[in-house]
Each structure stands twice: as C-alpha cells, then as structure tokens.
Amino acid sequence: MDPSEDEILTGEIAALGTVVGASGRLTGGVAKRLKKNVHEIDLVIPLPFDDAVKRVADVLGGAGRAVEPVRVEPGGDRWTIRVVVGAGVGGMNPVVVTALVTRDGEGGSAVGLRAAAKEGLIKQRAGEKTAVRLAALLSE
Template sequence: MEQSEDRILVEELAALGATSGGSGRLTGLVARLLKKNVHEIDLVVPLPFDDAVRHVVTVLEGAGRRPGRPTHVEPRGDRELIRVVTGGGAGGLNPVVVTALVIRGAGNTTAVKLRAAAKEGLIKQRAGEKTAARIAELLSR
C-alpha cells in the first residue's frame, strides 16, 4: 500500500532525529505538527509514454531513493506514479517527498505532474519549492 506523503516525511524526520543522537520518537511527534511546503509543476515531455516513464524514473532515482518500493517501473495503462525521497534545504538534510504522475499524451508527448513536499520548521527553507524547480529542470533536459 502506498504511504501518504505526510507519513513518509514524519518517518524520515524521526529517523534523522534518531541517527543524530536525539529521540526519533519525539522528532516524529513534532514533525506531525509542522506545516508542509509544497510546490507543483506541470510539464510536457517530448517523449512517448514508455520512454517518458523511463526518463522520469532515471531522473528521480538519481535525485533520491524510493520509499518501500522496487526501483524498476514497467509502465502499464495510461498513468504511472513514481515517488522518491530526496534531501533539500540547508545541507540537503531536510527530507523532501517528490512525486511524479506521468500521464500518456497524444503522439510523442507525455504530461508530467511533479509535486515536491517538505516539512517546514521555524526557518523557512522552501525545500519543496526549490526541489520541485530543480527536478523540473532535470526532467526538461
């Protein structure tokens, strides 16, 4: 079953808190209360659907790791959802969930709805916005 964006972010922050010598449980509790910085970008990729899915998988896996799913994606149907967790913010330490919905288009074009979300603390880093822009640039190449 696909985990929710919020749950992934809370688990990632809790793990980060535990590895840095703190209490992962307390960090996870606090993370639940934090607001998210979310940014969405719509792209059109000049590739047929199957090629576009492979391109998106390559770019996203180069940027992060897939939470709890195998890395190989075989396109099926007219839509494919690909999700990774990457680092954003200062030093790349803030977990960012990046989700790409690849949608079959007409001819040799494919639509990609890109979404990046990160929890925001007292210091606003806009990790979701910055990561979405960075990934969109990579997908456009």
C-alpha cells in the same frame, strides 16, 4: 496501502533525529505538527510514453531513493514514481517527490511533479526548490 506524504516525511525526520541522538518518537511527534511546503509543476516531455517513464524514473532515481516501487495504473497509461530527496542545508531536510507520468495524445507525455517537505521555524521552501530543480532536469 501507500504511505502518505506526511507519514513518509514524519518517518524520515524521526530517523534523522535518532542519528543526531534525539528520540525518534519525540522528533516524529514534532514533525507531525510542522506545516508542509508543497509545490506542483505540470510539464510535457516530448518523448513517447515508455521513454518518458524511463526518463522520469532515471532523473528522480538519480536525485533520491525510491520510497516504493513504480506503480502502473489500470490501462497502462499512467505511472507513479515516488522518491525521497535530501534538500536544504547539508541535504538534511527530506522532500517527498511524486511524479505522475501520463500518456499524452500529442505524441509527448505529461508529467505532474509534486514535491512536499516539512518546514520548521526557518523557511527553506525545500518543496518548491526541489520541484523547480527536478522539473528543469526533466526539461533538458
């Protein structure tokens, strides 16, 4: 079973807490209660499906680290790629980015990009900013 965005974000924040000397259990508990900043962008990449999957995997892989292996959906017409990207001040705010690449009948490939980050007292809009930045890279 794939971990949820919340589970991944909570684990990442707990791990950061232990790096700075805080209890991972305490920071993980606090992270569970934080609201998420989520942003979704749909775009079409004018590439054949296999090339589009490679492009998305390369761009997301260059921006962060894979959370789980690339997963092929039944029929081979959908691929899901998920990474964790550092955002905000010093790249310390983890953002879970999920891309769903789908074969598009128009000769291109559709990409649904979703970025989610936990938000504390200071709203950084890390999910929104990360989604916009990665969508721009994918559109180049």
